[in-house]
Each structure stands twice: as structure tokens, then as C-alpha cells.
Amino acid sequence: MQRKKMGLTAKILVGLLLGLITGIILNKLGASYFRDTVLVNNVFTLFGSVFINAIKMLVVPLVFISIVNGTASISDIKKLGRIGSKTIAFYMVTTAVAITLAILLSLVVQPGLGLDMSALAKTEPTIKEAKPIVQVFIDMIPTNPVTALASGEMLQIIVYAILLGIAMASLSSRVPAVAALFEQLNEVMMKIVDLVMVIAPIGVFSLIAKTFTGLGFAAMQPLAKYMFCVLFALLLHAIITYGGMLVLFTRLNPVKFLKKFWPAMGVAFSTSSSNATVPVTLETVEKGLGVKKTIASFTIPLGATINMDGTAIMQGAATIFISQLYNIPLSLTAILTVIFTATLASIGTAGVPGVGLVMLAMVLQSVGLPIEGIAIIIGIDRILDMCRTVINITGDAVCTTIVAKSEGELDLEVYNS
Numbered sequence: 097m098q099r100k101k102m103g104l105t106a107k108i109l110v111g112l113l114l115g116l117i118t119g120i121i122l123n124k125l126g127a128s129y130f131r132d133t134v135l136v137n138n139v140f141t142l143f144g145s146v147f148i149n150a151i152k153m154l155v156v157p158l159v160f161i162s163i164v165n166g167t168a169s170i171s172d173i174k175k176l177g178r179i180g181s182k183t184i185a186f187y188m189v190t191t192a193v194a195i196t197l198a199i200l201l202s203l204v205v206q207p208g209l210g211l212d213m214s215a216l217a218k219t220e221p222t223i224k225e226a227k228p229i230v231q232v233f234i235d236m237i238p239t240n241p242v243t244a245l246a247s248g249e250m251l252q253i254i255v256y257a258i259l260l261g262i263a264m265a266s267l268s269s270r271v272p273a274v275a276a277l278f279e280q281l282n283e284v285m286m287k288i289v290d291l292v293m294v295i296a297p298i299g300v301f302s303l304i305a306k307t308f309t310g311l312g313f314a315a316m317q318p319l320a321k322y323m324f325c326v327l328f329a330l331l332l333h334a335i336i337t338y339g340g341m342l343v344l345f346t347r348l349n350p351v352k353f354l355k356k357f358w359p360a361m362g363v364a365f366s367t368s369s370s371n372a373t374v375p376v377t378l379e380t381v382e383k384g385l386g387v388k389k390t391i392a393s394f395t396i397p398l399g400a401t402i403n404m405d406g407t408a409i410m411q412g413a414a415t416i417f418i419s420q421l422y423n424i425p426l427s428l429t430a431i432l433t434v435i436f437t438a439t440l441a442s443i444g445t446a447g448v449p450g451v452g453l454v455m456l457a458m459v460l461q462s463v464g465l466p467i468e469g470i471a472i473i474i475g476i477d478r479i480l481d482m483c484r485t486v487i488n489i490t491g492d493a494v495c496t497t498i499v500a501k502s503e504g505e506l507d508l509e510v511y512n513s
Contacts, residue, residue: 111297112304112476119308131309140306147299148468150292154454156248158285163257163440165282168264168275179499183395186341186495187403192439193337194405194487198329198412199431207321207413208420248461251433254440289454296474303471318421322473325413326480330406330487337405338494346501348511356384356511357493364485370400373489381493386510387500395499399492406484406491410477411438411459418460418469430463437462453477 102110122131238244238252245253264275339350360380364373378396381387415434419426426434438459453474457467500506 107297108300111299111301115301115304116308118301119305122305122309136306136309140302140309142302143295143298144302144306144471147292147295147303148471150295150299151454151457151470152467154285154289154292156245156253158289158454159458160245160253160257161278161281161285163254164261164264164278168261168268168278179391179394179503182499182502183398183495184402186498187399187491188439190333190337190341190491190495191403191405191408192435194329194333195408195412195435195438197333197337198325198409199416199435201329201332202325202413202416205321205325206420207318207325208417209318251437251440251462254437258440300474303474307472318417319472319476322413322417323476323480325417326410327483329409329413330483333405333409334487334490338490341498342494345498346506348497348501352512353385353494353497356380357490359384360489360493361486364489365482370404370485370488370492373485374400377489377493381496384510385493385497386507387496388505388507391500391503391505392496395496396492399495400489403491403495404488406487407455408438409487410480410484411456414456414470414473415459415463415465417473418465421469421472422466424465426463433463434459 122135125131235249236251236255238249238256241252241256243249244256264271264278268275342348342350342353357380360373360377363376364370374397377400378392381392381396382389412434416426438455453470456470460467460469497506497511
């Protein structure tokens with residue numbers, strides 16, 4: 097019998113555990129030429145830095161191409177009218193609520209306190225001087241889009257990509273070749289993400305081993321607190337935000353919703369991919385919840401593209417966590433920039449495993465935090481990715497149900513059966 101190949105998630109978890117064990121053992125052995133020079137400064141630094149650079153390499157093209165595609169795909173808003181505006185409003189508002197909830201919870205729990213990561217950095221990380229809110233909005237408009245792309249000005253890139261996507265959507269019948277080109281470029285970028293994730297287990301092992309060699313077992317408590325922040329924020333968002341909106345706008349029973357939608361949640365948890373779950377989500381909301389196909393066929397695929405509340409929660413918690421690890425306080429302006437950037441970035445966060453970390457790198461760059469901080473969370477992120485994907489598709493289904501109910505396109509007998 098042919099042995100089943102180990103999946104990427106399993107490989108990364110193995111890399112995490114081996115890196116954790118290796119780092120703690122090396123920390124206990126004490127300083128030596130072999131440990132510090134050969135392993136930490138050469139082997140671990142080489143593979144870890146290659147992986148981090150590969151993630152950085154993906155940020156600008158992936159964000160730009162994905163957001164152009166995501167925005168261009170909403171051309172049906174003109175035809176669907178109210179449905180489109182309700183759907184977009186729901187997705188944007190809940191994403192902003194999600195990241196705000198994660199940031200507030202992280203500020204209360206303070207998961208990164210008690211661990212000094214700055215000792216591992218070659219240079220002391222510093223945050224850029226905070227700009228006034230008015231200047232932030234002014235600087236969002238690029239005077240030269242090419243320069244913005246070359247210099248990695250993420251807010252400018254997002255704004256320009258949205259404008260380009262809107263223009264393509266309004267000219268869809270006249271520029272099919274341009275739309276097809278960006279769709280093909282998006283597929284190419286997703287393939288590059290797959291290729292980069294092949295080296296993820298080695299990168300995770302090296303980064304975690306290097307981190308725990310320097311910090312020892314002391315790094316475990318903050319990491320556990322970070323996981324708690326993300327998981328608790330996901331749970332609160334599902335119960336309070338989604339459950340509250342479902343009751344407020346539809347007067348429907350949220351418990352029945354969860355019972356009916358559970359099969360799709362299981363697929364999302366196992367695949368860690370909103371896109372891969374779309375067929376199951378569509379079938380569940382139509383046959384289980386009673387949503388008409390005319391509504392579901394628009395809101396569900398669109399949600400898989402632009403509604404990433406779970407990912408936004410991770411980005412908010414991780415940003416606060418990393419700022420605390422490096423002892424870099426974030427001003428109110430910086431926190432608002434994180435909320436705004438992550439909300440806009442949700443448009444371009446493709447519904448495939450691993451892309452959330454690329455978007456996190458973009459969010460960290462927007463407020464001047466060191467991307468190297470991703471090293472300590474990337475191993476456990478595969479576990480959290482499974483959980484936040486469940487929240488992502490749940491948000492899609494709740495929005496679909498609310499919109500269908502408001503448009504008279506929900507079969508209440510099916511929902512309550």
C-alpha cells in the first residue's frame with residue numbers, strides 16, 4: 097500500500113516542534129562556537145532569512161494583483177443594486193469590527209510583555225514618527241503609482257489597485273483582455289505562494305530554533321497568550337458580532353444557523369481555505385439555510401475574495417503582540433492605520449492557506465514594525481489559520497442570510513426545518 101504523503105500543515109507543525117526542542121536544548125547547553133557561530137549565525141540565519149525574504153518578495157505584487165482582481169469582480173453591483181451595496185457594507189464593517197476587537201483584547205491581555213525580542217535583532221527597531229490623521233489620508237493617494245509600487249507604499253498601492261479594479265469593472269465588456277491578464281497573473285502569484293510555502297517547514301524550524309536558542313523556555317508563555325487572544329477574539333466575533341447581527345436584522349435563531357452550517361465549517365477547518373470551501377458553503381446556505389441561488393451565487397464567492405474577518409483578527413492581535421515583543425509602543429494614529437490598512441487589505445487577501453502571513457507583513461510595514469517578528473508566530477499560525485478560516489466563511493454565510501432575508505429571497509420553512 098502506498099503511504100500517504102504528509103501535508104504542508106503537518107510538516108510545518110513538525111518543523112515548529114523540532115525547532116522548539118532544538119532551541120531549548122541549545123539554550124540549556126550554553127554558549128559555544130558551534131552553537132552561536134555555526135548554527136545560529138549561519139545555518140539558522142541562512143534558512144530563516146531566505147524564508148522571510150521570500151515572504152517580503154510576495155507582498156507588493158500579491159497585494160496589487162489580488163486587490164485589482166477582487167475589486168474588478170464586483171462589477172455585478174450595478175446589476176444587483178441593493179444586494180451589492182449591502183454585501184460590501186457588511187463585509188467592510190465586520191472586518192473593521194473584527195480587527196478592532198482583536199487589538200482591544202490584545203491591549204488588555206498584553207501577550208508580548210515579559211519577553212525582550214530586541215536582543216535578537218541586529219539593529220534596534222524603531223517606529224516611524226506618527227503622522228497626523230489628515231496627512232495619512234492625503235498620502236493614501238499616490239502621485240506616482242510606479243514609485244509607490246517600487247517603494248512598497250502599501251496604502252497607496254491598495255488605493256490605486258482599488259481604482260484600477262473599479263475602472264476595469266466599469267469597462268468590463270471593452271477590456272476583456274486586461275481582466276483576463278490580471279486573472280492569469282493572480283493564478284501565477286498563487287503558484288508562487290505555493291512554491292514559497294514548500295520551504296516553510298525548513299524556514300519555521302530555523303526561525304523558531306534561532307528564537308528559542310536566544311530566549312529559551314521563556315518565550316512559551318507570551319506565545320500561549322497570543323494564541324489565547326486570537327482564539328478568544330474569534331469566538332467573541334462569531335458570537336457577538338455575527339450572532340448579534342443575525343438576530344438584529346433577521347430575528348432568526350442563530351443556534352439553528354450554526355447547526356445547519358456546521359458541515360461547511362468542518363471543511364473550512366480541515367482545508368484552511370475559503371476558496372476551497374466555496375462549493376460546500378454554497379450548497380449549505382442554499383439547501384440548509386434556504387437562501388435563493390440568485391443571492392448566494394453573488395455573496396458567497398465575493399465573500400471568499402474580500403471578507404476575511406478571521407484573518408483581520410490575526411493581523412490585529414499579531415501587530416500588538418509584535419510591537420510589545422520589540423518594546424515599540426504604537427500611537428493611536430498607528431493603531432488606526434493598522435485598522436484601516438488591514439480592512440482594505442481584506443479585499444486582497446486570497447482565500448488560500450498561508451496568504452494571511454503575507455498580508456501581516458504588509459500591515460507591519462505600514463506602521464514600521466519589524467517583519468522578523470513573524471518568526472515567533474509563524475509555526476502556530478497554521479493551527480490558528482484553520483480556526484480563522486471557519487470565521488471567514490461563517491461571516492460570508494451570515495451576510496448571505498441577512499441580505500437574502502432583506503430581499504425576500506430566504507425560504508423560512510427551509511431555515512426553520
